[in-house]
Amino acid sequence: MNLWENIFKSKKSSAQEAKDRLTLILAHERAINVPYMEAMKQEILEVIKKYTKAQKIDIKTDSNQDFNTLEVEILLQK
Amino acid sequence: MNLWENIFKSKKSSAQEAKDRLTLILAHERAINVPYMEAMKQEILEVIKKYTKAQKIDIKTDSNQDFNTLEVEILLQK
Numbered sequence: 001m002n003l004w005e006n007i008f009k010s011k012k013s014s015a016q017e018a019k020d021r022l023t024l025i026l027a028h029e030r031a032i033n034v035p036y037m038e039a040m041k042q043e044i045l046e047v048i049k050k051y052t053k054a055q056k057i058d059i060k061t062d063s064n065q066d067f068n069t070l071e072v073e074i075l076l077q078k
Numbered sequence: 079m080n081l082w083e084n085i086f087k088s089k090k091s092s093a094q095e096a097k098d099r100l101t102l103i104l105a106h107e108r109a110i111n112v113p114y115m116e117a118m119k120q121e122i123l124e125v126i127k128k129y130t131k132a133q134k135i136d137i138k139t140d141s142n143q144d145f146n147t148l149e150v151e152i153l154l155q156k
Contacts, residue, residue: 021106021107021110022105022110022112023103023104023105023106024102025101026100026101027100027101027102028100029099032098032099032100034100036130039129040125040126040130043125044122044125044126047118047122048118051117052118
């Protein structure tokens with residue numbers, strides 16, 4: 001799980017914030033044809049918003065030659 | 079994106095299979111109290127199943143002292 005330690009540690013601004021955060025990552029190779037990806041992402045985000053009543057959701061998308069990724073960081077309500 | 083190359087490469091059994099795969103990871107620190115986590119996971123999986131009409135979904139959960147993770151691997155229908 002060093003992967004997660006690295007991801008969380010590289011981003012946290014305080015210990016408290018780190019504890020109240022969920023991270024979701026969705027990834028696929030660019031070569032796949034997934035015409036429904038946008039709609040599916042939106043629906044997954046709706047589910048997360050509904051449950052977490054999130055204060056703040058940060059969404060990052062990234063792509064390179066091989067992969068497309070969606071990274072969602074949710075600051076949870078206290 | 080070396081992260082994703084590593085994740086995909088370490089698991090693929092063939093180039094074709096790698097191309098037809100989506101990966102979703104959900105992670106949070108163990109210290110967070112998220113009583114709705116199970117219900118939220120199930121609902122996210124339902125969304126994924128609905129869109130992908132997946133042939134096969136592998137779900138792995140892992141936890142250590144610091145983190146809980148849910149990793150979902152979806153083999154897409156051709």
